[in-house]
Amino acid sequence: MRDFAAELEQRREAGLYRVRRQMSGPHQPLLTADGDPVLAFCSNDYLGLASHPELVAAATSGLDEHGLGGASSHLICGHHGEHHRLEDKLAAFTRRSGALFFSTGYMANVGVITALAGKGDTIFSDALNHASIIDGCRLSGASVRIYPHGDTATLAEQLAATEGHKLVVTDGVFSMDGDIAPLRELATLCRRHDALLVVDDAHGFGCIGPQGRGAVLEAGLTEDNVPLVVGTLGKAFGTSGAFVAGPPLLLDYLVQKARSYIYTTAMPPALATASCRSVELVEQDEHRRTHLTRLINRFRSEAATMGYDLMPSATPIQPIMIGDPREAIRLSGELEKRGLLVTAIRPPTVPHGESRLRVTFSASHTDEQLDQLLAALRESAPKIVADRALSSV
Secondary structure (H helix, E strand, C coil): CCCHHHHHHHHHHCCCCCCCCCEECCCCCEEEECCEEEEECCCCCCCCCCCCHHHHHHHHHHHHHHCCCCCCEHHHHHCCHHHHHHHHHHHHHHCCCEEEEECCHHHHHHHHHHHHCCCCCEEEEECCCCHHHHHHHHHHCCEEEEECCCCHHHHHHHHHCCCCCEEEEEECECCCCCCECCHHHHHHHHHHCCCEEEEECCCCCCCCCHHHCCHHHHCCCCCCCCCEEEEECCCCCCCCCEEEEECHHHHHHHHHHCHHHHCCECCCHHHHHHHHHHHHHHHHCHHHHHHHHHHHHHHHHHHHHCCCEECCCCCCEEEEEEECHHHHHHHHHHHHHCCEECCEECCCCCCCCCEEEEEECCCCCCHHHHHHHHHHHHHHHHHHHHHHHHHHC
16 A cells, blocks of 8 residues: 555655645635734735625625525536626626636636547647646646747747647746736737637736736737637635636537536526626726735835845736745745745645745735735845755755
8 A cells, every 4th residue: 555644754854745724704914824813915816805895795695686506517407697697797808709607717727628629639738837727638638748838939849740639728827927928929829820729817817907807808819819718706806716708619619518517516696696796896996906016016126125036927926936845934934923924835836946935915905014024024034045055054
């Protein structure tokens, strides 16, 4: 029998062991984690909508009117009018012909990829794509070719050397680096080589583009250039679930073929009610994006002055590169001693040698809370430098 205990101990020694924290109360910058108050800079609630009173009220109203459970899959008797209303709103929001409401972003990516490519086909995937894309590629049965992160020259060579049905899939905003895919170049390559392009813009919607409509529209691309976009509602939208938006033919094909859509119970209709209101708030509240951008720019300026190694990101995802997982844990621990929760991200989530602190910002963060983060980083910097010096002796 496999020695599971030994494997767990190896993870602990390598600084790769993971633990869950128990959170209590509504999600906002000030949280209670394992009974202790913390100021969190690690949530994906980019616009601060997760506890917005209007969304809570919409969900409450939806529960009163539609009940709780989804009760069935969409293709049996679970496709509620509120689900359909949300799909119409998401289609309009993304400037696309239609949309499908999935239960999670993971299920959306796995469903789309396995439906659109299979044995005899070839998928081209960015080296830093999210785990849900990677797993969708593996499950599809298609040949998978990985191109170096953002390397359109290599991708062009791969596409030119490949026959048959070709699917290119990429994150829009990369979840661990915070950078944006070269979407215009990808769209041009896919048109030239007759490949289908799918963009998962889970971390772009709400934050990037006109009225938060995402990285694809920010790049000036349409449904003709990028046929399918995937998004999640559990990040900037502040609710839960996911969607795929695109042309009627491909959406109909997904209804017939995407197993993670077909064989799962529909999400609660009340959640769709709340998400409809969320889409409206995202469209209307430019002030949140303006405030968020100002926080990001100030953080980048001051953290870089302290000597921290930041990645080239203009999004709410602001990684501090550390390298060694144990050093990343140490810096996270130093911040936690000062009342801040910023999680260390380690392999296999990121490549070996690229452990980091993934600092994420929300429009709910105040300038005073950013002051606290910067002060804690300033106090922790000398200790981290000393720890590195000792470890190199």
